Amino acid sequence: MKRVLFIPSSGPSGTGEYYRCLAIARAMRRRAPELGVDFVIHEGARVERDAGCTYHDLPDTPTRCSEDVRRTIDAVSPSLVVFDSAGRVNQLRHARAAGAAVVWISDRPGKRQRGFRWRMMRQLDLHLTAAPAVSSPRLHLHERLMRVLCPGTRVRFFSGIAPEPDAGDGEALLPLLGVRKGDYVVFVAGGGGYEHDRRPVPELLVEAAREVHGTTGLDCVVVMGPQYRGDVHSDDRVRVVPRLDTEALTALLAGAHTAVVGAGSMMTTQALALRVPVVLFAAGGHDQPSRVRRLAARGVVTQAETTPQSLAAATTALVKDVSRRGAQLAATTEAGLRNDVGGVAAELLALASATPDVAPAVTTSG
Secondary structure: OOEEEEEEEEOOOHHHHHHHHHHHHHHHHHHHHHHEEEEEEEEOOOOOOOOOOOOEEEOOOOHHOHHHHHHHHHHHOOOOOEEEEEHHHHHHHHHHHHOOOOEEEEEEEEHHHHHOHHHOOOOOOEEEEEOOOOOOOOHHHHHHHHHOOOOOOOOOOEEOOOOOOOOHHHHHHHHHHHOOOEEEEEOOOOOOOOEOOEEEHHHHHHHHHHHHHHHHHHEEEOOOOOEEEEEEEEOOOOOOOOOOOOOHHHHHHHHEEEEEOOOOOOHHHHHHOOOOOOEEOOOOOOOOOHHHHHHHHHOOOOOOOOOHHHHHHHHHHHHHOOHHHHEEEEEHHOOOOOOOHHHHHHHHHHHHOOOOOOOOOOOOOO
């Protein structure tokens, strides 16, 4: 049986890389049910764990646990190893020595640049790099030169990666929450582990949601996220949901009148791919403020600051402005923003299928 090992960046706060890999893994398994899937993640990452996958916990982020990562590669003997914004050259080299195809995923400039460094690029079979809202993405001059020097490494751009929009039984959540499709606003920061001005971001969303409900009359649902560690678990004006699995969250977003989401790569892609009018704000992470500014400049989202007042004002304005809502959805289509998880899954399956069923013994420690 072919096995794929995913090694995403992970820790107690950000979760986007893990959920991106989980979306890819599930899309791969839909196309190849016999596929074995393993994950290497930080033991402190409070994330949804898929019962069909095998998990290998680390005491720290994978980049800092090279020996553990190499040992896991040996134990799993994968046909394909996917590093998402995590990992060191010695880990990639070890995976290649074990007979696996090796993939690097980058979604921000620093990670993209790292994937085009000589020592890393020569270990890769494929570099997947995000180019959201770019109609015709191109390689930079240095990157084109590196392609010549490393002809065996393919590069593919993707717009975004999110769960496939077949929510299934997730739609059963709406009546349980007492909301109707198209008649509620959903607030979700992402994993929920970030703070702003010493307050958990999900609690800021609850405060904003109370204001939006009072101003618009629409029901408001706040998803606190799996990494929220505060004490707010209910509210007398808005519906507070501690956490949702990805199918249920997809259904909740798809049925929303408006979505207020944190600007993580995964969360942004998921909301925009579902064609829901979006208020976008920086929930945490160095890449998020620039993503908010870039997409707002394209007219794809309504920008908000990470305060209850700004979030409430921006959301109320978008809810009431029918023309702006339509313009944002049209701009999303024009920008070519889409969910490429199906194409990426198919490409990774082809890579895994091209490797031997039994990996050779590892002859180097990296």
